[in-house]
Amino acid sequence: MGDNNIRREAERAAAEALKPRTDASVALAVAELAARQAPKILEKAKQDADAILAKAKQDADGVRAQAVQEVTRLQQEWARSWQAALDVGWEPAELTAAPLHHEEPPKPRRRPRRAGSASAGAPAAGPAPRPGTGEGGVSDPVVGIAAPTESA
Numbered sequence: 729m730g731d732n733n734i735r736r737e738a739e740r741a742a743a744e745a746l747k748p749r750t751d752a753s754v755a756l757a758v759a760e761l762a763a764r765q766a767p768k769i770l771e772k773a774k775q776d777a778d779a780i781l782a783k784a785k786q787d788a789d790g791v792r793a794q795a796v797q798e799v800t801r802l803q804q805e806w807a808r809s810w811q812a813a814l815d816v817g818w819e820p821a822e823l824t825a826a827p828l829h830h831e832e833p834p835k836p837r838r839r840p841r842r843a844g845s846a847s848a849g850a851p852a853a854g855p856a857p858r859p860g861t862g863e864g865g866v867s868d869p870v871v872g873i874a875a876p877t878e879s880a
Contacts, residue, residue, distance in 0.1 A: 803833060803834070803836075806833040807833040807836075810823070810830075810832060810833050813830075820832060
């Protein structure tokens, strides 16, 4: 029995003496294995970032589409109200005269026809903008409507 106790005591003393080296070796192994995961971590981060950017673009496209719809609705309402005023007897000159200063709504621009149609390459021609009429605002090429301009 004595030899077994001596052996156990020697093993314990040796393990205690080697503990700092063993701990350092374990820490090194953990750090090395973690660092070897770096390419996978970077690829996952790239995929996550790409997904975030795609979602943000989709959200931005949705916001833009809603804004274009709202602008279109507002301009259509403006055109309907203008026409309703004309229908009850107002003249365009009366509506634009001081002190009213109502501007005539811009005419909707036509979209170019698709390739293969009769007038595919012909640009949409419209009358020249008249000063002070609100025509000549910035045109949105997607929906073909003129954005309202601010009056002085």
